Amino acid sequence: MEYKYHLAKLQYDKEKVEELIAQQSSSIGRVFPQKMEHEFWQKNLERARKHIERNLWSGVLVYFLFVVVMVPTDYWIVDPNYFKHDFSQCLLGLLNGAMSLLGLYFFSTQKKLKPYFKIASMVVFFWTIVSMSWLTFTVQTEDLKHQALVIICVIYILAYILTGIRPLHMLAIGVLAAICSVVILVLSIEINILLLARVLIGASFLGFVISHMIFARERMIYLYTARAKISEQIHRIHNTELLHLSQHDELTQISNRRTFDEMLHNFYTQSRADESPLAVLFIDVDHFKNYNDFYGHQKGDDVISAIALNIKNAIRHMDFVARYGGEEFVVLLPETDAHGAYAVASNIYKAIDRLEIPHEKSLVSNRITISLGITVYRGEEMSQDDLLSIADQALYRAKQLGRNQIYYQSIRSVTLTS
Structure with missing residues (x-):
């Protein structure tokens, strides 16, 4: 480096x-x-x-x-x-x-x-x-x-x-x-x-x-x-690198879970103050455990890094992406309604599809695919954890429906059902 x-x-x-x-x-x-x-x-x-x-x-x-x-x-x-x-x-x-x-x-x-x-x-x-x-x-x-x-x-x-x-x-x-x-x-x-x-x-x-x-x-x-x-310069470099390591995922070099929590709080607060929509995207790599078991963890790491880079390239400079878990990513889209969020999700989906990474052990395709769950926050009375829970439900629903697709979950429908 x-x-x-x-x-x-x-x-x-x-x-x-x-x-x-x-x-x-x-x-x-x-x-x-x-x-x-x-x-x-x-x-x-x-x-x-x-x-x-x-x-x-x-x-x-x-x-x-x-x-x-x-x-x-x-x-x-x-x-x-x-x-x-x-x-x-x-x-x-x-x-x-x-x-x-x-x-x-x-x-x-x-x-x-x-x-x-x-x-x-x-x-x-x-x-x-x-x-x-x-x-x-x-x-x-x-x-x-x-x-x-x-x-x-x-x-x-x-x-x-x-x-x-x-x-x-x-x-x-x-x-x-x-x-x-x-x-x-x-x-x-x-x-x-x-x-x-x-x-x-x-x-x-x-x-x-x-x-x-x-x-x-x-x-x-x-x-x-x-x-x-x-x-002083050496000390500054060490501090900068430590700060970078504490805020970024070592493998993908995008933000980690800790930084995501901080950014979600900022976006959530700003959305409530401005009464502007905030879209949340959850992304999961389909049947990634099968890929790791068959191709090895090194190849698996290469896939995660490639997907992270393509997600980052598919979003706007004002948007935020983080690695949420092992093969799971989350994207925050400020000032973005459902149509805009779906358009971004489609861009991400197509970007991953264009990679054409072979996946013989996938149950939905012969190459790497992703599932995406979307929800949009519009100032409803709910906590940040509840908002993430609804976005996670949207991803879960996309998986239930057969993976390799995008699913939008309306917050209003969830609140009405509950």
């Missing part, structure tokens, strides 16, 4: 995910198959983009508080001899940071720009490092240069964490930005190259290590989530 194939595939997928969980627990780094690896980073990238999109005003507030703290403190620590130059550089640095974040926000929110979010993030990261390095290290005040070291480290770490880009890619951009910054600063001012390189490249590797640890944890969460989703 299709559900069994689907279930087996899900079980296989779950085992593979559990293997990945075991591997990830014992090693840090890429252990995913290529397709899953790509999907993992795509989801991280999308999550980062959505975080930037949703947290605009929180980011604005944080940056505003940062500016409120930085501007007065920079004002007081700037050397008076270089006040105009150094303080202007500080303000330009704050403005540059704001513009960089704003550019990142636009690429995370604008529909046409969203596909380029990853590239934009790397470009903004590169630009921010180079521009901020130049703006902060070209000041004359020594205290501001010391402050610049901290700012550069913070930019590196935040860039690694916030963008959702693979740490290795960010490391490449970070190192490249560090080299460019060192070259530009060496050509512009006198500066300790070793100190600058150590700070920039060291900050880049620090961000790489931190983000690598964070994403290792994200990998585990991703795997646990994947396993949970697969387990």
